[in-house]
Amino acid sequence: MSPVGNPDLRKHATGDTPVLDAVNLVKHFPVQQGLFGGSAALVKAVDGVSFAVRAGETFAIVGESGCGKSTVARLVTRLIEPTAGSLRLHGQDLLQADGARLRSLRGRLQMIFQDPYGSLNPRMTVGDMIAEPLMLHRVVPAAQRGTRVCELLDVVGLRAEAATRYAHEFSGGQRQRIAIARALAAQPELIVCDEPVSALDVSIQAQILNLLADLQRQFGLAYLFISHDLAVVRQVADSLGVMYLGRIVETGPSAQLFRTPRHPYTQALLSAVPVPAPGARAQTTALAGDVPSPLAPPTGCHFHTRCPHAIERCRSETPSLQATPDGGMVACLRWQQLPLPRDETRAPAPNPALARLQAAFAAPSGLKSDRIV
Amino acid sequence: MTEALLRVDELRVRFPSDTGIATAVDGVSFTLTPGELLCIVGESGCGKSVTALSVMGLLARPPAMLDGRIRFEGRDLLSMPPRELADLRGDRLAMIFQEPMTSLNPAFTIGSQLCEVLVRHRDMSTAQARAAAIDMLRQVRIPAPEQRIDEFPHRLSGGMRQRVMIAMALLCRPALLIADEPTTALDVTIQAQVLELMRSLRSQTRTAIMLITHDLGVVAEMADRVLVMYAGQVVEQASVAQIFAMPQHPYTVGLLGAIPALAGRRERLAAIDGLVPAPTAQPPGCRFAPRCPFADMRCRSEAPPLSEVQDGHWSRCWKAPLEQLAESLLQPAQTPEPQG
Secondary structure (H helix, E strand, O other): OOOOOOOOHHHHHHHOOOOEEEEEEEOEEEEEEOOOOOOOOEEEEEEEEEEEOOOOOOEEEEEEOOOOOHHHHHHHHHOOOEEEEEEOOEEEEOOOOOOHHHHHHHHHHHHEEEOOOOOOOOEEEEEHHHHHHHHHHOOOOHHHHHHHHHHHHHHOOOHHHHHHEEHHOOOOHHHHHHHHHHHHOOOOOOOEOOOOOOOOOOOOOHHHHHHHHHHHHHHOOEEEEEEHHHHHHHOOEEEEEEEEEEEEEEEEEEHHHHHHHOOHHHHHHHHHHOOOOOOOOOOOOOOOOOOOOOOOOOOOOOOHOOOOOOOHHHHHOOOOEEEEOOEEEEOOOOOOOOOOOOOOOOOOOOOOHHHHHHHHHHHHHHHHHOOOO | OOOOOOOEEEEEEEHHHHHHHHEEEEEEEEEEEOEEEEEEEEEOOOOHHHHHHHHHHOOOOOOOEEEEEEOOOOEEOOOOHHHHHHHHHHOEEEEOOOOHHHHOOOOOHHHHHHHHHHHHHOOOOOHHHHHHHHHHHHHHHOHHOOOOHOHHHHHOOHHHHHHHHHHHHHHHOOOOEEEOOOOOOOOHHHHHHHHHHHHHHHHHHOEEEEEEEEEEHHHHHHHEEEEEOOOOOEEEEEEEHHHHHHHHHHHHHHHHHOOOOOOOOOOOOOOOOOOOOOOOOOOOOOOOHHHOOOOOOOOHOOOOOOOOOOEEEEEEOOOOHHHHHHHHHOOHOOOOOOOO
């Protein structure tokens, strides 16, 4: 049996029910103001966010610091409790569950974090850390735990010897592999990945992204992928939501959203990314100003203070998500009047000689030669 | 060709460590002409920041051991007395860092920190310095600089703080600005603003910039010339157009393939297998050989020199020019084995 695939759970994955269904999630954090904690203000970190993650697919949430994307990740895993909204895992209510019920649901929903070192216990061996979820969720009989740990290490491209060592002996990329092995141990259907490659160097980032893609194909995993990096999201996501100050401003299938971004914020985000091809980007300053404080977000459309297309109505009226002809949704009062950005062929055709050389690096057989010595 | 502003020759930086002497920078040479923008790219531990700190004279000696020569405006920085170097720093030579909050003193207003530079190097009165500081804040596009100047650093956003750092670095119109990952901690829309600012200030002031980054997108937009570093050495050096058109070192090839592209999803990213070698235990031959899919016996035993492949395009690889290598990949029998 494969170390992850659990035939019982796979059965659920077919059909139309999404693995995860989030409806109108809201999280308000009270903030003390003044030295003596006078009137409490509210930060609306997540303000009515809805999305669905389907089996075997990746839904990404992308946005800049403070947009609420990590709060969404924490809500979904119930590390914090939402103020309002509903969360369903295969149609089962995640928010009402508690005790044993919650524990069993949590086994089906795992999380990996940005800083793998901060999320691994420095005093436990890697083997013990991976065995812990096996024990907790009674995945395999006690006698088989050792074998299963080795299988899991193999799946993420580490040698079995890693089991006897400690997290500090590993590099950042290897630690992220350990965190992934640990998440896989519970045989999840959904893994919430919160900026999983942001702390890694580009070449190591590519190793981890390839690994996540392989695991998804192999085990039919669904990912909720949180990231600030649009290029990474383009690589991994089947569909995505763009967040700004606690709200999703645009959502849709990835291919469409990157080709025809409708929301002025999505357009600005995309045009701000430096492209690794000299002269490929029209070098216009994308956006002026900073993201407003989430303590006092602008009225109406949150983005109107930085939006080049804002009109008087945008200051007072809050736009809701509306369907676009290309299968997405956009929350902008003026989206029908706005021009689509010129489809700049942002990357010139790759040099064939260079592409051939790069193919030698991309060979999947290379995946496992990262074994630690 | 214009006279070099900065000439680094065979720079070697070593640190004692528990496991032996760590060679962080091993024989790095490059030049910078006035007004030029040189990008140094590489991943963590490749020696790019240590190179920058050596030029600034910011490495404590001991423990650091520096060899080689660093000549700036005709003077040798490595043998310069500390007092003279201190006169140079902040005046002719300036540096900005990744995390502006840790480089600004939280206990002083940004105004007093800016004025200090002018009082120290330009002998200005406080009033003159304040006027000049406000003027510089306006140039880096800080809104309402007359009020902002009396703020403490924690009151400013990350992008604003980095602007203050840039203002501070440019106050004395330096000939060389070293920027070590200046936009890495910033959001992408703010990064675009700061890069745009650096571009426009460079064209106004003709300050040469040494920009250290791991982001090849930033390199493509900013650089005139590029230096790629790996494991303490320069492995490739070329103009920005040359390096993106056809890199001549397998490490650069891998790096370019490892970046996800906005234009479309790639089937697989070109992950570079394995890890950077430890600075205390470099492999005997080419340092990249253990991770290179094209490496052969010679690569593993003999260290390649940095040699000129094409006009102004240098590579430290036995297989360069790589066009021939790519050609050989076309023949079906010669599919390269990923090294074992």
